[in-house]
Every structure is written in structure tokens, then in C-alpha cells.
Amino acid sequence: MYQNSHLEDFIEQLYASLSIRQPEQLNKYLIAERLNIGIYLSRNDSEAFYWDGRYYIFINRDLDSRQRWQDFGHELCHVLRHSGHQGRMPPLFRQLQEWQADNFMYHFCVPTFMLQKIHLPYDQFEAIRLIAETFNVEYDFAFKRLEMYQRKDVFQMKYALTNR
Structure with a gap:
């Protein structure tokens, strides 16, 4: 049985x-509005x-819609889970925050709880x-993302089998 990480639980609770609850509801403008975050191209x-009591996310307007959604997810992590100005941080701490984002x-962008509801074809492509x-x-x-999901699922199955 798949066991969520703390991050997966956090994201599921955030969306709730x-x-x-559904992939067709995933919209950066709606999410930003509900979180009181300004979003601009x-x-x-x-x-x-x-700035001035509010968070803002600026997305590069030269990106296509898929890249904008992905960048929004990255930048939202900085808003929700980080603090401080990266320009004043030690390089390794900034690197950690970028990895986390x-x-x-x-x-x-591809929430586990939504991914689990989809019947994924056996064909990888x-x-x-x-x-x-x-x-x-x-x-x-x-x-x-599929690789991350499958790798975790396989690891958890192996762990469950060896710790019976």
C-alpha cells in the first residue's frame, strides 16, 4: 500500500x-486568488x-502554458514553505531551497492523490x-513525475515484503 510523504500530505491538504479535487480544477490564477497571492506575467x-504585506509570483510570459504551470508550482513552494531573501543566503542553503522547490x-503540479485516481496504461509512453x-x-x-511515483511505490512494496 502506498504511503504518502509529509509533502504529499501537505499538498493534498492544501488542495482540500x-x-x-480534480485535475481540471488545477488553475494557477484560481489557486493564487484563493491563497491571496498576486500573480502576474x-x-x-x-x-x-x-512586499507590503502580500506575496507575489511573477511568471515569465515567454513560457508556454505548461511551463508557466510548472514555474508557478516551483515559485509557490518559496511562498508557502520558505522565508528570507535568497540573495542574502549562503549558496548551499539557497541550493537546498531550489531543490525543495x-x-x-x-x-x-501532478498531485499524488489525483494521480492515484487515474488508470495509468501499462505502456510507459x-x-x-x-x-x-x-x-x-x-x-x-x-x-x-511518473518515475518518482513508481520508484516510491516499488520501494514501499519491497520494504513491506522484507519487513513482514
Whole structure:
């Protein structure tokens, strides 16, 4: 049986608090509005920051819709789970935050609780295509997210079998 991580539980609870339960409800503007986060398209690289009592996420407008969704997930992690100005942090701490934001992005953009409700085809390429289309993410992103999900599932099955 699949056991959620703390991050997967956090994301599922976040979506529940926003009354979002289905992939077709995944919308960065709706989510930002419900979280009281300003969201804007920008000519610059995507970034998040806090100013005058409110969080803002700026998304690079040159990205396509899939890349914007993915960047939104990355930047949202900084808003929800990080504090401080990265320009004033030691490089290794900044690197840690970026790794955390990337990991969050994969789980936020393709939430485990939604992924588990989908009947994934046995054919790997078809499963990747289905994830990419269902969650509006790039194919490479869908491949990596599927790999993360399957790797964890296999690890948990092996652990359960060896610890009976």
C-alpha cells in the first residue's frame, strides 16, 4: 500500500482547503486568488517575493502554458514553505531551497492523490502522455513525475515484503 510523504500530505491538504479535487480544477490564477497571492506575467525570469504585506509570483510570459504551470508550482513552494531573501543566503542553503522547490513543483503540479485516481496504461509512453495531457505539464516533466511515483511505490512494496 502506498504511503504518502509529509509533502504529499501537505499538498493534498492544501488542495482540500482550496476545494480542489480534480485535475481540471488545477488553475494557477484560481489557486493564487484563493491563497491571496498576486500573480502576474513578466518579461523576467519567474520569481516570488513578499512586499507590503502580500506575496507575489511573477511568471515569465515567454513560457508556454505548461511551463508557466510548472514555474508557478516551483515559485509557490518559496511562498508557502520558505522565508528570507535568497540573495542574502549562503549558496548551499539557497541550493537546498531550489531543490525543495523543484521537488514541491513535481508533487504540486501532478498531485499524488489525483494521480492515484487515474488508470495509468501499462505502456510507459501512453502513461506519460496521459499524465502530460491530464495535468498540463511537459512530457519530460510527466516522465520524471511518473518515475518518482513508481520508484516510491516499488520501494514501499519491497520494504513491506522484507519487513513482514
